[in-house]
Amino acid sequence: MTILLFGITKDIVGSNTLSMPSSSEFGTTGSKTVKELKEYLGKMYPELKKLSSLAVAVNNSYAQDDTVIDNFDEIALIPPVSGG
Template sequence: MTILLFGITKDIVGSSTLSVPTSSITNRTIPKTVSELKKCLGDTYPELNKLSSLAVAVNNAYAEDDQLINAFDEIALIPPVSGG
């Protein structure tokens, strides 16, 4: 599963993309929903938990936490945006 990262999420992870194994994740179950993915990423990158909000897009559409995901989906993490 490949995740596209933008803004501060890219800085936290240290890359513009992140590959999440779909066979197993360090003795955890494979994330099946957006919520499970956020939890998994927050456990691996605790700084993500400190963001005031974190939107997730699945296949170019904003996704709710209960949306199902799979290894073939295009997933993007969209951090809070400030304007000026």
């Protein structure tokens, strides 16, 4: 599973993309969710947990925590954005 990273998430991880193990290797048994992915990433990269918000897009659409993901979905982490 490849995750696209933007903004501060790219800085925290140190790359534009992140290769993840298959969804069966994180979370509980059965279907994997965005929430389980965020928890897994928070353990691997604790700085991500410090962000005020972190949106996740699955297949070019913003996803809720209960959205089911699989190994072939396009996933992107979208950090908080400030405007001005």
